[in-house]
Amino acid sequence: MRNVINEYLSQFDLDVRKSHDARFVDQKCTPDIVCFMADCVMNMVATKPVFVINDVWETQYFIQNTRVIFNKPWANDKKAYNEYNKVLSQPLKLLAYAHILNVEMVDGALTFSVANEDLLDYISRKDRNAYNFLYCYFMKVMSDSGFMKYFEEYAKESVANPVAARDEIYERYYRLINGNTPSHSRLDIRRMFHKVFNVYAAEHHLHGSNGKITYYSDLMYNKKNWRDMDKDKTVTRQEAMTPEKIEKQEAINTYYVQKAIALIRKIHTVSEVNDSWGNGEATQVHHIFPKSQFPQIAHYVENLILLTATQHNTKAHPNNKTQQVNKDYQLVCLLAKADSIENSLLRYGEKYYRKESFVYVINTGLTAEFSTGLSFNDIKTKLVQIYNVA
Structure with a gap:
């Protein structure tokens, strides 16, 4: 499937030195969030082919499932506005930069439509699919921006000294973005680059942003081992599961099972x-x-x-x-x-x-x-x- 993604992306010039846009990626652009947002769009576009961010925000599908999957407040809770605005807008902008979605400014609002429904559907089906897409997309942006040679250097140099090699590629990325886009905050640029860098590291079994070998599961916003995060190590996982956590896990499982069942019926x-x-x-x-x-x-x-x-x-x-x-x-x-x-x-x-x-x-x-x-x-x-x- 990656060859299909690469063939589609090859039509476009994604060089950030020409687009002057550092937001081709952002902090909330993890495989599971991108997959979920693609799923929300796919569930809405049949009845609303042209949409703004608030249209997705107000769907029951988004409201119900985002609370289940990401353990956040209700999406219509005004106190959670800033958090949800990022979860919604950042993946949609990424999909637009990749030409999976079309985007234009209409009456002061970013207005989206689907440019490639087949690839959007593929991304929406599984976190793994979203990962495949993100790897192809990130590498295309980096290649068009003349940056791939630094990843190749990192792959070689990180074997002997991963920390120094990591610091070097982060510094080079900062110069790329600082010199070609309106983004100048070293902290923000570093946070955005984490998403690109760690996908590359996971794909090639290299040290990631935290200095450790990065695995596919490490890329997710909703870590798969969330149940162990606050558990006493002397008790079993089952013993540590409160009724609330059991209910949450069952709800998450139901969401993913229903997605899989829908895919079987489709194919x-x-x-x-x-x-x-x-x-x-x-x-x-x-x-x-x-x-x-x-x-x-x-x-x-x-x-x-x-x-x-x-x-x-x-x-x-x-x-x-x-x-x-x-x-x-x-x-x-x-x-x-x-x-x-x-x-x-x-x-x-x-x-x-x-x-x-x-x-x-x-x-x-x-x-x-x-x-x-x-x-x-x-x-x-x-x-x-x-x-x-x-």
């Missing part, structure tokens, strides 16, 4: 399992490994499969008992999902699925150790062997 129109129960309308999105037992993979599209009602209610769940799983049919679903993913990867690249994620789903659901280097045929062979033994 599949007939049952993914071709058997005698597969005739008729495919209306059921089924968790191959149950959501109640494996909440950590409940939102993975690689763990979801589209079935007919008969397949779901009589085969996947015997006698429509949703707490029970037919292990034989679970294997059938995994084999069919392997075919769906392989065909999608061949046709669309990683637009919808990732092989690595499918392997993670299998390893989690079966407590196995499949390698991502296995071919899909090898994966299916090993699955059959595991279920035959069981």
